[in-house]
Amino acid sequence: MGHRIVDAIIEDGQLKYVGEKLPAGRLEVHLIYDTTRERIAKRKVKEIVKRTAGIYRGIDAAAETRKLRRSWERGVWR
Numbered sequence: 001m002g003h004r005i006v007d008a009i010i011e012d013g014q015l016k017y018v019g020e021k022l023p024a025g026r027l028e029v030h031l032i033y034d035t036t037r038e039r040i041a042k043r044k045v046k047e048i049v050k051r052t053a054g055i056y057r058g059i060d061a062a063a064e065t066r067k068l069r070r071s072w073e074r075g076v077w078r
Contacts, residue, residue: 045069 007019010031045068049061 042069 006022007017008015009017042065046061046065049059049065049068
C-alpha cells in the first residue's frame with residue numbers, strides 16, 4: 001500500500017479545500033496538525049533520540065534533543 005500527501009483545509013470539522021482530486025470511495029487518513037496548546041514532553045523526546053542515536057556514531061543526544069525540540073516548536077513559545 002502506498003501513501004500520498006495532499007494539502008487540505010478543514011474548518012470547524014468541515015472539509016473546505018483539497019489540493020488535488022481524491023480517488024473515489026472511502027479514504028482512511030491520519031490528520032497531523034500544529035498546536036500551541038500542547039508541549040512535547042522533554043523525557044519523551046530524549047527517549048526517542050536515545051533509541052535512534054545508535055544510527056549515527058558519536059551523536060550528542062542532549063544537543064540533538066534541544067535542536068529537534070527547537071525545530072518542532074517553530075518559535076511558538078518565544
